[in-house]
Amino acid sequence: MLDYTDMRILEELSNNSRLSMKELGAKVHLTGPAVSARVMKLEDEGVIEGYSIKLNQVKLGYFVHAFITIITESTHHAPYLSFIKTQEGNIVRNYKISGDGCYLLECKFPSNEILNTFLEELNEHANYKLSIVIGK
Amino acid sequence: MLDYTDMRILEELSNNSRLSMKELGAKVHLTGPAVSARVMKLEDEGVIEGYSIKLNQVKLGYFVHAFITIITESTHHAPYLSFIKTQEGNIVRNYKISGDGCYLLECKFPSNEILNTFLEELNEHANYKLSIVIGK
DNA sequence: CTCTTTCGCTTTATTTTTGAAAGGAGTTCA
């Protein structure tokens, strides 16, 4: 289904999704129209879900990056879920998980103070375990 | 430093980094050359770190997505770190964290069998707690 | 207040890229 050239295309677009079709073609030894047709096929098949940018969160003012394991006390998660919907600016992703907790929440904050406020509000809806990202 | 238009640009490029400068300009009420200049400035400042694609991991054959909290027994992490370097295809990211563990490892696997093999090898270098991603 | 500089934008014009269309080579299958 996906051949080596397709993998190479995905690799190159992962590194730089703004390559022109001509440049991308040169990298994978195809002409512009040929590579363009393959990319469109990958989009249609849903292999490529979208095109995005990598942002420097520190330069956007988010100095704190954290993962929070959520343990909801009760069996209904709605209060927690509606709470995080009010916190979209700080939330990167909310993964439903099996294992040690119900959710794994990846989030970002401008400061520890704001993280602290967040945690206090969070604690009204769920228990948590906090991991601050130090590197990489 | 970053004004409202810059934020709008980042928002639009996050949704679709392959917009033409002309289309992007229309969305933020600028001409092509004007947006292009702003985007180049955002790149030079390092706010935009790169352009990438979102891939459907399931369609690439990765059916299992997991977060693994790593607890290294000894104080030197080198054995663990060199082990994960041999596993690049399965590893999305390795975060150094404070909190419950030394690292948080995000990874993906084609099957539970391959995850199992990975865990057995991992266990030679570190203890771990496994969380499988179920959704979102 | 006026002159000058700077900044950010638009307009214009050239170069480059995209994308549609036509056609060719290799493969499969009857």
Add this chain to the structure above:
DNA sequence: TGAACTCCTTTCAAAAATAAAGCGAAAGAG
């Protein structure tokens, strides 16, 4: 052998990017 299909290249018109020139508002100096 030849029809149908796939995947590519070539060609060319339309669209976009890019470089350059110029405009107008804001800031600073005399």
